Amino acid sequence: MTPEEEKYLAIQEEILGQGQPDKSLEDMYHPADIAAAIEHIEDESRMLEAFSAVGVEMGSQILPLLDESSRELILDNSTPEELAELIGEMNTDDAADLLGEMEEEVAEEVLGSTSAEVDAQVSRLLQFEPETAGGIMQTELIAAREEMTLDQTLDLLRSRPDINREVYNIFVVDNLGRLKGVAPIIELLLNPGMKKVGDMVDEGHPPIYVYADDDQENVASLFKKYDLISLAVVDRNMVLLGRILIDDIVDVFVEEADEDIMALVGAGDEVLSPATSVVEMARYRLPWLTASLAGGFVTGALILLFKGTLEAAIALAAFIPIVMGMSGNVGSQSSTLVVRGIATGRIDPGALGAFIFKEVKVGFILGIVCGLISGVAAWAWQSSAEMGLIMGGAVFLAINLAALMGAGIPLIFKWLDVDPAIAGGPIVLALNDITAVFIFLTFATALIHLLH
């Protein structure tokens, strides 16, 4: 047993055991560990028992931390009133996420059972798309009017024991609630209490903020660029609506990378979740497979078009997978470079042309090296200089075209405002297969005609 597993077992015994411990659970373990321990209970009824045994306050902390399948189990086995109680204790962003996971009628019933304040705040968050700044923000924040003194601000902070351990910045606003700047809480420690909080923000330095409808990927890149811990979310009139904390952005980074990776193989990031059923997994992956199947039939039809050439020299059939493999590999490398480069901001949108040109040059080198190797190998294998020439020439041409297409197709998608990641996987691969086989057979047929 790993030390982690031992810890989880101890927590499980603590929760489900009979004896009353002298220390409370939250003094001994971090909520993330309690959540992991509950997740590791295999028996469903014992898991439910453990979840209700930790109580509403701890339950509201760990429910958002559980994996999807455990959370689903708990949601399915709780009454709307129980869920309303849990949601009343939760941060608003977690509450909104949780309600988004429920059936609409259930969510409405649950919200109806919460206090009017929770209902109003969470309902407002639910209006935003899940993958926008508004969809990931929370309304728990400390906003101080600019003329308030630091002492008054400190009183405000003290009046919110529910959130003050997660406060890193004071958001400074004017009388209309519009964001004027951000003051780190360390300023409250370093400055005399009668100073104004409005003087704690850099005047010239415009505050960093996002609009509620900004995409979460843009929000994440702001966090990365400016090394932020928290970020203000405003409406188009600069009125402060909420804040986003870095720990939610960490999840966004993982999520966006998942999306990019899974798109490369033609599957949504839903297939990564252990809660996704076998049938759903198959359904998410089938569209790309059938697209690739269609591409395969086109390639096959091309091969039959050149039946005469193949019948004359059946060894050429053996070369087809080599040319396809080479072109497929180079094409995937190039397209992945572009897709990931765009997603992480490494490729400057203004320098896309330069990037393609670089890929073409790299493709040229790869084409020469792989063309030479495969040409010489084919020559030796078939004891035929002609076969060597066909093989080497076709590999050289196919690799060059694969690099150009691999880099170019995602960029065309980008220009059309379609997520370039979609182009990165099966589409590039299918097009590469078709062009590689076409180049190879045309080149082979032409060369054979020329030489005989």
Place this chain on the structure above:
Amino acid sequence: MTPEEEKYLAIQEEILGQGQPDKSLEDMYHPADIAAAIEHIEDESRMLEAFSAVGVEMGSQILPLLDESSRELILDNSTPEELAELIGEMNTDDAADLLGEMEEEVAEEVLGSTSAEVDAQVSRLLQFEPETAGGIMQTELIAAREEMTLDQTLDLLRSRPDINREVYNIFVVDNLGRLKGVAPIIELLLNPGMKKVGDMVDEGHPPIYVYADDDQENVASLFKKYDLISLAVVDRNMVLLGRILIDDIVDVFVEEADEDIMALVGAGDEVLSPATSVVEMARYRLPWLTASLAGGFVTGALILLFKGTLEAAIALAAFIPIVMGMSGNVGSQSSTLVVRGIATGRIDPGALGAFIFKEVKVGFILGIVCGLISGVAAWAWQSSAEMGLIMGGAVFLAINLAALMGAGIPLIFKWLDVDPAIAGGPIVLALNDITAVFIFLTFATALIHLLH
């Protein structure tokens, strides 16, 4: 021009312009924007001019933020004394990273020109491997002995104006410098000044920490699991060595995702850097291409083994790319699922067997659907029920095997303690090609023999 580009242009004019502005640069712009503006200067000598114009203090902040090619340019055009001055102003983690990018002799000369204190601190950091906790930590932190009062701790905080705006936690240590716990700075605001800082940490709750030689990927998953802002790094005797801040971990998340993604297509994440030259790019990608080339030749040899079958029915040659494409796609999907699942901790190491079994079931469904479609399509295309049967049966078998191999091979790598990401790309693809072609041709030969 985008608003971003306008801002960069304004900054460039500000830096390189003649007039003395009434506000200093750092009051008007964030260092990240100044860095971006300098990066966007195309002319190299103007870029160098701009960098020296911002001065040593701002320069030390922006140098770590610049892209690799700009930073390389500046490093190559600065004297060891200039670099020593910059490094003296930098955070220790940035200084260590920068020295790691220099030639060893240059780095030694630079370090030799810094103050003894900087030399000692940075040299200690340089002893750790770059991708470990020690390699990414900084020594800038506030450590308070547990018997210190909050007032004394506040004095300590005030005495470090260089770092206190980046302090989120006080690390509480005993007389031997061993970590006892972590107190959020908000406790200094909420509690009376004569309280002891040692009482601000949960006694029962063990502090979260990492050892200096822990891998950065594990560090990142602790940040994600516990929603941390900063994390203590200790040696094996629990002596506090440094801290890691969340903004460096954000970079780790992006880096690790890059590594996973690029490994899938057989290239290191170095190829993502715009600073990598064309020849280097080709060199990073060639090993995998030649491995794939070797796989292609094996596939080709297999095809020639079944020359008789192909000569009897040349249409079968047209089916080869279809079977290869299907099996390659399913195999990449399965292996990517495993690689990413392991990397993000979604696949429980104890439940790997269950995961493979699930993939096998998904493969079965995909095999039935794609086998049916391709069988009927082949039947209609070739007007031959026999061809339909061969195609459908081979696609069904190849997809099932591809799912099993795609999920299984990365796990075998994992068991052998090799990074499973290496198996995810070209290796799985090459093995898939070989087995798919073998299955197809064996199945076709057997069926033709059986039916005639």
